[in-house]
Amino acid sequence: RPQYVPTTTTTPNRRPAPPSYVSHNEPIRDIYDKETGNKYSKGKILGKGGFAKCYELTDLKTGKLYAGKVIAKTRIAKQNQRDKFKREVELHSSLKHEHVVRFYSCFEDDDNVYIVLEKCSKKSLMHVLRRRKKITEPEVRYYIKQLMSAMHYIHQRRIIHRDLKLGNMLLNSYMSLKIADFGLAAQLRYEGEKLQTVCGTPNYIAPEVLKRTGYSYEADIWAIGCIMYALLDGKPPFETPTLDETYERIKTNKYYLPPTLSSEVKLLIAKLLSPEQHSRPSLKELDGDAFFSSGYVPPMLHPSACETAPHFNI
Numbered sequence: 001r002p003q004y005v006p007t008t009t010t011t012p013n014r015r016p017a018p019p020s021y022v023s024h025n026e027p028i029r030d031i032y033d034k035e036t037g038n039k040y041s042k043g044k045i046l047g048k049g050g051f052a053k054c055y056e057l058t059d060l061k062t063g064k065l066y067a068g069k070v071i072a073k074t075r076i077a078k079q080n081q082r083d084k085f086k087r088e089v090e091l092h093s094s095l096k097h098e099h100v101v102r103f104y105s106c107f108e109d110d111d112n113v114y115i116v117l118e119k120c121s122k123k124s125l126m127h128v129l130r131r132r133k134k135i136t137e138p139e140v141r142y143y144i145k146q147l148m149s150a151m152h153y154i155h156q157r158r159i160i161h162r163d164l165k166l167g168n169m170l171l172n173s174y175m176s177l178k179i180a181d182f183g184l185a186a187q188l189r190y191e192g193e194k195l196q197t198v199c200g201t202p203n204y205i206a207p208e209v210l211k212r213t214g215y216s217y218e219a220d221i222w223a224i225g226c227i228m229y230a231l232l233d234g235k236p237p238f239e240t241p242t243l244d245e246t247y248e249r250i251k252t253n254k255y256y257l258p259p260t261l262s263s264e265v266k267l268l269i270a271k272l273l274s275p276e277q278h279s280r281p282s283l284k285e286l287d288g289d290a291f292f293s294s295g296y297v298p299p300m301l302h303p304s305a306c307e308t309a310p311h312f313n314i
Ligand code: ADP
Pocket: 046, 047, 048, 049, 050, 051, 052, 053, 054, 067, 101, 117, 118, 119, 120, 121, 123, 167, 170, 180, 181, 183
């Protein structure tokens, strides 16, 4: 019988074939930071945004995993795009907080700009809600407390995020919340400065932003109200088939509070969604609100809470 002879020989140290998720027009190449000498290998894709593609990166020296945002230079060719990108990098890189996606470095090669970030392997609250449809009040306490502590830190630095939404609330493997995407963020030049315009379309836009009457930190507080509502009811408070109708509802403060919610959370959402910006609670007042003391706050969540409602043995 003829002996089986392999047709290819394996060379030691040869790279394995690229996995199927690597598209064929994108050869795998290591990513090299010329300034620091750090080298990364590019792994699976973690997500795609309007500007960037995000990949898992492995630091070839330490073996540590990161998320790498890759932005093609052609995407930031215009001066205004470059300015916007520069501002995002400046603001995000100045932040270091347990509940803000950590910014490690930014560098470029001939084709792309790279941002090396803390990896959040459990995706975002948008993905959780897609699977779960609605989440429970104890879970809302868990996530919103973490969001509040990050926002306190961000506002203290005179930064307004301006695009807080479920898709920007990332989760790491321990289900710890991390705020991402400072692409629409702004830093006030002085305390008390009022902003007028936003370049971009924030998801949970506050009425004072739409009315162009001047806005500040309270626009982020409004968005926290929208996030809480969406987590508990499965859809945002002012959702309609068209953007114009949604904006009209926001301006006239027309929304419906589901009667199934606890009276504490209904009261709190109503305060957060006050049409008048100065009537909304400050982050400190929010932290002291009865909703957070009226029920259980889980100290941690199991990753299975991405798919199924957790049972708390209390
Ligand atoms: P863009 O600036 O184009 O809006 P994003 O910042 O939204 O890009 O990133 C695109 C997608 O990549 C996100 O929707 C998310 O799914 C994923 N992503 C972004 N940052 C991380 C991260 N730190 N860890 C894991 N996935 C991330």
